[in-house]
Amino acid sequence: MSETQLLLQLVLAGLFFIAAISIDLYKEKIPNKLSLLAIFCGFAINGYYAQLDGVLMASVGFGLAFILLFPTFIFRVLGAGDIKLMMGIGALMGPDLLLSSLLYGIIAGAGTSLVLIIWKTGLSGLSKTVKRYWDCFYLRSYFKPAADEAAGQRVPYAPALAIGWLWACSLDPDVFALYQSWNAILG
Incomplete structure (x- = not known):
């Protein structure tokens, strides 16, 4: 892969993530x-x-994103937009970086989801969810989450996917070599 191709891929993927996060x-x-x-x-x-x-x-990256993420749509873990965005990132960056991005995105999702939920509901919304889960466990019955609690919120996942992609890029040897090459030119 040429440096020009990789640079173009990274810039475009970064722009797509910035737009996706904003929206x-x-x-x-x-x-x-x-x-x-x-x-x-x-x-x-x-x-x-x-x-x-x-x-x-591009086909393998595109298809792999669909195969891995479609079950998350069925179980309502991710929205269709998140899946389609990652299919685009898979087509753009290829299967290797896609897999790393998804793995790190899942890890980052725990933190970003918690931050976004606290931002939306405050700590009281989080404590209401913990109490509801305790009641469900103790009474062995399911109670639907209220609109003002953490579990009743939709959480945008694009920030977690972008963090996962950045994390994967930071560990990729090709991206690191490109960084060193550009650093030598500019520095």
Whole structure:
């Protein structure tokens, strides 16, 4: 993979994540147009720089994101916009960086979800959820979460996915080599 291709992929993925975070925090939805643009760019850039191998890599990244994340949509863990965004990132960056991004995104999601829930409901919303879970456990019956408690909130997941992607990029040897190359040029 050429430095130009990798740089273009990183810049575009970063821009897609910035747009997704901004929209997801404001509207709690990632637009299809953004995801489709990411998917198109992934196939176009990889196809241009690596021809058939690039299209195959984009296809594997795209498909892997769908296969791994579609069950999370069925069980209402992630929204469709998050999945489509990661399909675009998979097409753009390939399967290796996608897998790392998802793994680190899950880890980051615990922290970002907690911060966003406390931001939305305050500590009282969190304590109401803990109390409701205790009541469900103690009484062996399920009680639906109230609108003012943490479990009753929708949490945008784009920030966690972006943190996971940044974390994966920071550990990727190709990205590190690109950073060192640019640092030598600029520094």
